[in-house]
Structures are given as structure tokens and as C-alpha cells.
Amino acid sequence: xxxxxxxxxxxxxxxxxxxxxxxxxxxxxxxxxxxxxxxxxxxxxxxxxxxxxxxxxxxxxxxxxxxxxxxxxxxxxxxxxxxxxxxxxxxxxxxxxxxxxxxxxxxxxxxxxxxxxxxxxxxxxxxxxxxxxxxxx
Amino acid sequence: xxxxxxxxxxxxxxxxxxxxxxxxxxxxxxxxxxxxxxxxxxxxxxxxxxxxxxxxxxxxxxxxxxxxxxxxxxxxxxxxxxxxxxxxxxxxxxxxxxxxxxxxxxxxxxxxxxxxxxxxxxxxxxxxxxxxxxxxxxxxxxxxxxxxxxxxxxxxxxxxxxxxxxxxxxxxxxxxxxxxxxxxxxxxxxxxxxxxxxxxxxxxxxxxxxxxxxxxxxxxxxxxxxxxxxxxxxxxxxxxxxxxxxxxxxxxxxxxxxxxxxxxxxxxxxxxxxxxxxxxxxxxxxxxxxxxxxxxxxxxxxxxxxxxxxxxxxxxxxxxxxxxxxxxxxxxxxxxxxxxxxxxxxxxxxxxxxxxxxxxxxxxxxxxxxxxxxxxxxxxxxxxxx
Numbered sequence: 001x002x003x004x005x006x007x008x009x010x011x012x013x014x015x016x017x018x019x020x021x022x023x024x025x026x027x028x029x030x031x032x033x034x035x036x037x038x039x040x041x042x043x044x045x046x047x048x049x050x051x052x053x054x055x056x057x058x059x060x061x062x063x064x065x066x067x068x069x070x071x072x073x074x075x076x077x078x079x080x081x082x083x084x085x086x087x088x089x090x091x092x093x094x095x096x097x098x099x100x101x102x103x104x105x106x107x108x109x110x111x112x113x114x115x116x117x118x119x120x121x122x123x124x125x126x127x128x129x130x131x132x133x134x135x136x137x
Numbered sequence: 138x139x140x141x142x143x144x145x146x147x148x149x150x151x152x153x154x155x156x157x158x159x160x161x162x163x164x165x166x167x168x169x170x171x172x173x174x175x176x177x178x179x180x181x182x183x184x185x186x187x188x189x190x191x192x193x194x195x196x197x198x199x200x201x202x203x204x205x206x207x208x209x210x211x212x213x214x215x216x217x218x219x220x221x222x223x224x225x226x227x228x229x230x231x232x233x234x235x236x237x238x239x240x241x242x243x244x245x246x247x248x249x250x251x252x253x254x255x256x257x258x259x260x261x262x263x264x265x266x267x268x269x270x271x272x273x274x275x276x277x278x279x280x281x282x283x284x285x286x287x288x289x290x291x292x293x294x295x296x297x298x299x300x301x302x303x304x305x306x307x308x309x310x311x312x313x314x315x316x317x318x319x320x321x322x323x324x325x326x327x328x329x330x331x332x333x334x335x336x337x338x339x340x341x342x343x344x345x346x347x348x349x350x351x352x353x354x355x356x357x358x359x360x361x362x363x364x365x366x367x368x369x370x371x372x373x374x375x376x377x378x379x380x381x382x383x384x385x386x387x388x389x390x391x392x393x394x395x396x397x398x399x400x401x402x403x404x405x406x407x408x409x410x411x412x413x414x415x416x417x418x419x420x421x422x423x424x425x426x427x428x429x430x431x432x433x434x435x436x437x438x439x440x441x442x443x444x445x446x447x448x449x450x451x452x453x454x455x456x457x458x459x460x461x462x463x464x465x466x467x468x469x470x471x472x473x474x475x476x477x478x479x480x481x482x483x484x485x486x487x488x489x490x491x492x493x494x495x496x497x498x499x500x501x502x503x504x505x506x507x508x509x510x511x512x513x514x515x516x517x518x519x520x521x522x523x
Contacts, residue, residue, distance in 0.1 A: 004261060006269035040270050040508060046384055065387055066285040069337035074257045074278030083334075086275050088285050088387065088509060096386055096509065098274045108337050112292055129273060 003077035005124045012041045014055045020128050022120045024060045026093055027053040037093035060118035062091035062132070069106045089116055089132050099130045141403060145232040146362035146369035147519065149178030150481035153248060153351035155317050155466050163192050164206055166248035166351030166468070174353040174478075177487060179365045180242060185209055187234055187243035189227035191217030191470040193259050194249050212240040220504025221417050221473035222377065222513035223247065224352070228477060229375035229517065231356045241358050245477075248351030249469020256347035256469070266508040277336045280344050282506060283420040284336035289387055290422050291338065293437070298338060300440035301421040302329040304456075305342050305463055307448045308418065312460025314450060314491035319348055319466040342463070345419055350468030352478040368485045368521060373404035373497075375517035379505075391423070392514025393430025393501060401432070404518040408432045411518070412495035413454070413483060415476030417503040418461040423511070427501050428456070431516060450491045458483060458491055473502045477517075484521045496521045 008016045018025035027038040029045035030052035036045060037058070044051045067087035073079050085104040089097050102119060104111065116132040123129035151173020153166040161169075167190060175181055188211055190200040198206075200216040213234040217223025224247055231243035251259075260279055261272045276282055290296055305324060312318035324342060332341035362369045376399060378392030401407050408431065416427040425439035433454075434442035448456035459465055459479040462472045480500040482488045501516035 003275070004268070004272045006273050007265075008269075012269065040266050066289040068277065068281050068284035068288065068339070069334075070275065070277040070281055071334040071336065072277070072280065074261060074272065074276065074281065078275050081275075084275065086277055086281055086285075086336075098271050098276060098509070100275050106337075110288075110292060112288070123273065 001077045002124055004075050005127060011043065015041055019120060019130055020126070024058040024091070024118050024130065025055050026058045026095055028056050030054055037095050039095035039097060058091055058093050062089045062116055064111045064114045064116060065090050065096065067101060067111050069108070087132060097130060099132050102131050102133045104134055140371060140373050142232040142236055142372040142375070144359045145235045145356060146359050146371060146522065147354055147356050147481050148362055148365055148367065148369045149174040149180070149355040150478040150485065150487070151177055151353055152317050152478060155319050155348055155350035155468065157319060157348055158252065159250060159349040161349060162250055163194050163248050164203070166250065166349065167192070167203065167246045167353070168207065170248060170351035170353035171244040171246050174244065174355045177367070178355045179367060180355060182207065184242045185244050187211055187213035187231060187240035189215035189217065189231045189243060189245040191223035191227060191247040191473060192249055193469045213243060217247070217470065217473070218505070219379070219513035220470060220506070220511065221419065222502040222504040222515040223470060224473035224477045225375060225500060225502040225515035225517050226377045228354065228356065228372070229377065232372050232375070235356055235358050241361055243356045244353055245356065246351065246353035247471040247474035249471055250349040251347035251469045253347055260506070264507050267506065270508065279419065279506060280336040280339055282509060283422060284339045285509070286389065287338055287420065287422040290389060290425065293389070294440065296425065296440040298330055299326065300443060301343060302326050303443050304421045304424060305329055308457050308461045309464045310449045311458050311491060312464030315459040315465060318460040318464055319346065320460065320464045339420070343421055345462045345467035345472065348466035348468050350466060350471050352471045352474035354477055354481050370481060370484050370519050371522055373406065373518040373520050374400050375515070376400045377513065377515040379513045381514065386509040389426055391426050391430050391503065391511070393427055393516060396516070397430060397432045400516055400518065406497065406518065411497050411499050413458060413480070413493050413498040414456050415458070415480040415498065415500040416456060417473065417476060417501055418457055418463045419467065419472060419503070421463070423503055427503065431499060431501060450493055455493050458488065458493055473504055476500045476502070480519055484519055
């Protein structure tokens with residue numbers, strides 16, 4: 001069964017095109033003295049509210065902010081993968097992305113603060129999605 | 138000091154029958170709840186000239202269509218778009234409308250008819266950031282989203298599964314005294330700890346059961362309240378705060394911390410002057426954060442507070458005296474009204490079988506989950522008029 005697909009629009013297209021190319025593209029505020037990285041895609045910087053935002057390539061590296069092992073999926077498309085680990089990841093650029101932690105242990109143990117790198121997996125017709133992989137410790 | 142809601146009284150509260158499944162739709166539930174609240178006050182629908190309605194399943198209709206459906210010529214309408222924060226916010230907006238003379242009798246109501254599948258389908262498309270950046274990534278619904286907060290809270294403050302269990306068990310004890318609560322059996326720590334896994338560290342009894350139900354209260358002008366037979370309440374203060382703190386998804390304060398000082402200052406009382414709290418309990422962790430944010434215990438101290446305080450109806454500081462959503466059921470947006478109805482019932486002296494001796498209490502709301510957290514927080518302090 002097809003998993004839920006994002007609805008791509010003019011605002012989010014640079015991000016999703018990047019994902020399909022195996023890159024994580026984020027917005028960055030161009031206002032002097034601000035410069036925050038921004039995600040999800042916005043029309044203005046949510047820190048200084050100026051409209052100047054430019055796209056750039058993120059490193060794809062980050063750390064686990066929190067995580068959960070999903071035993072009951074919110075959508076039947078995920079049922080074949082249960083249980084799996086889902087995480088909130090803070091990228092080095094300071095933004096939060098969500099994704100599955102590939103090959104992570106599903107039993108209850110803390111992975112907070114662990115370093116991760118972005119990976120890209122097939123998700124639907126013409127669509128890749130961001131996942132994350134734990135660094136070896 | 139005079140309340141910003143001077144001239145306004147809350148005079149009734151009521152519920153539609155809660156059910157796991159029902160053929161009743163939103164209109165029937167809103168009507169049943171509103172009728173119960175009006176009857177308690179000694180009023181009827183013919184007097185109503187304002188509505189504040191919150192319901193996820195109401196679209197494509199809206200509150201103006203509800204007025205049409207019920208045949209109300211409304212001078213004031215409000216539709217809550219803040220999920221579980223909407224109950225308190227709708228009450229506050231209704232109170233301002235009455236205070237300003239716009240209308241005299243407002244029914245503030247919420248209702249939904251959910252099961253697990255329709256609940257998930259709603260949340261999947263709750264807003265664009267969830268739809269595009271959480272759901273396709275496999276977030277596990279609200280359960281997964283709040284599992285992230287629960288793990289973070291446990292690590293940050295040293296709370297344990299047993300601490301959340303104590304909270305859920307106390308709420309269940311309260312629910313057993315509420316005939317409209319859907320859970321009818323006591324909850325044991327063993328059953329709580331070993332329940333079916335949902336989204337680690339959350340198990341079944343950490344998660345609300347989507348259900349069918351409706352909740353309503355009635356607000357009137359003070360002048361009209363004087364002609365009614367029953368007790369009435371005043372709203373000492375009410376606050377709302379959204380997207381607080383901005384750009385900080387995992388700070389764990391919620392908005393309550395951002396307005397608590399202002400709330401108590403405006404109410405002219407403090408946490409120690411309250412005899413109960415009705416907090417939004419979609420997940421125990423958010424109730425913990427509310428107890429802390431509202432100053433009822435220290436920041437990070439909710440686990441200890443729950444260990445040291447009997448929060449059942451018979452206890453020293455009762456919390457969610459009707460069992461809350463966790464033990465009564467979550468009828469969608471009604472989850473943001475169930476605590477308001479319980480708080481009003483308690484202060485009106487109408488909480489049969491679970492009445493707390495009280496003059497003053499606090500109710501709080503939380504809702505509109507977006508990119509990893511609920512955006513909207515609300516709370517109000519209510520006082521019995523002597």
C-alpha cells in the first residue's frame with residue numbers, strides 16, 4: 001500500500017527536488033545579523049520575519065533529539081515495517097527534521113544525542129524520502 | 138480587583154452521552170450537550186443568541202451553519218480552530234461578547250464522533266507541516282509525536298513510567314465515579330506497565346481512546362443570571378498563548394509557562410487558592426507539563442507532585458475529577474471542553490458522586506498539533522459566586 005505522500009508546491013519544491021537528488025536543501029535567512037537556517041519551507045524567516053530566504057545544501061548530519069519505536073502505525077502503508085524507530089533529528093544547521101532511523105534497535109533504549117547522517121529511500125512514484133542512520137560508536 | 142470578565146456568569150454545564158460507537162453525528166451531539174447545559178441553568182434554546190463551537194468533523198459546515206440548523210438568530214459566533222485549547226478560548230471569547238453587550242446567552246460547545254481510523258485520518262491532514270513533513274516520514278500519529286516528548290521529558294527530569302502510571306491510575310479512580318466515563322474498571326499499575334505497546338515509551342493506557350461525545354457550558358449576562366434559580370460562576374481570568382516559545386519545538390514548556398503569572402495576577406489569586414485542576418490530558422506528559430507551567434508544582438517536579446499528592450476526588454488536590462480524556466474518552470475536539478464542563482460542574486455543585494468541596498479551580502487546554510508540538514495553550518480560573 002502506498003504510504004502518505006507529501007503535496008509538493010512552489011514553496012516546497014526545492015526541498016523535495018533536493019531529496020530526490022539525494023541532497024537536503026534548507027532555506028537560510030539573508031537578513032544581516034540573522035542568518036538562521038529554516039525548515040519547513042517558509043515565505044519569511046520565522047526568527048526575524050524578513051522575506052529574504054535562500055536555498056542551500058545542508059550537510060545532512062545531525063543528532064537525535066528524541067525517538068520512539070512505532071508499534072502501531074498511523075497509516076496502513078507502514079504496517080510491513082513495524083516496529084520501526086522514528087526520530088526527531090536536529091541537523092547541524094539547527095533545524096529539526098523527522099525521519100525513520102534505519103537499522104536502529106527497536107527495544108527501549110536511549111539514543112538521545114547520537115550522531116546521525118541523512119539517507120534517502122524510495123517512498124512512492126517519483127518520490128524519495130529522508131531517513132537517518134546512526135553513526136557507529 | 139474586578140475581573141476583566143465582569144458582568145458575565147457561567148450558569149450551566151452538560152454533556153451528550155459518551156459512547157465508543159454511535160450513530161449520532163456532530164449536530165445531535167452538540168444539541169444534546171447544549172440542551173443538558175441549558176436545562177441545568179433553567180434556560181432553553183429559545184434564549185440563546187450566541188454560539189461558540191469546536192468540532193473537527195463539522196466541516197464543510199461551520200458555526201454559522203450550526204446557527205442555521207438550530208434556528209438561532211445569532212449576535213455572536215465563534216468557531217474554535219485551536220483543537221483542545223478551543224474550549225477555554227471559546228468560553229473567554231463568549232464572555233467578552235457578553236461583557237461588551239453583544240449578546241446575552243451563549244452556548245459554548247464541542248463535539249465529535251471519532252474512532253481510531255477517523256482520528257488518524259484527521260490528524261494525518263491536520264495541517265500542511267504534519268501532512269508533508271511528519272506523516273509521510275512515518276510519525277505514528279499523535280501517539281508517535283507525544284512519545285517523542287515523553288521520552289525527552291523522562292530523560293530531562295528523571296520521570297519514570299510508574300510516575301505516568303500513578304497519574305493514569307488516579308484518573309481512572311475518578312472516572313469510576315463518573316457515569317459518563319467510558320472506562321468502567323480500575324486500572325492497576327501492572328496493567329498500565331504491561332499494556333500493549335503503541336509508540337515506545339507509550340503504551341495503551343497513555344493514549345486516549347477516540348470516541349463519540351459532546352460537551353457544553355452556558356454563559357449569560359450577570360443580569361440574566363440573577364433571574365435564574367441555580368448557582369453561578371465568574372471567570373476570574375482566562376489566557377491563551379500560541380506558538381510559545383516560537384521556534385522551540387522541544388523546550389517542553391508549552392504556553393502555560395508563558396502566561397501563568399499574568400493569569401494569576403489578573404485573577405487576584407495564586408495556585409494555593411485553587412481546590413482543583415482540570416488539565417488537558419491527551420497524554421500524561423502534557424498534563425505534567427501543564428501542572429508545572431500553571432505553577433501547581435515546580436518545573437520538572439510533576440512526577441514528584443503526583444507521588445506526594447492524592448489527585449483523586451477524595452484527595453488533597455483533585456485533578457481531572459471526571460477521569461479526564463484518558464479515562465472518559467476523547468471525543469475529538471470535545472477533549473478541549475470536557476475539563477471545562479467538569480470544572481464548571483464542580484463549582485456549581487453538580488458533580489454528583491464525585492463532588493469536591495471547592496470555591497475556585499483552574500481549567501486548561503492544549504491543542505492544534507503542528508510541526509512536532511501543540512501550538513495552542515489556554516487556561517482559566519473560575520470561582521463560585523457566593
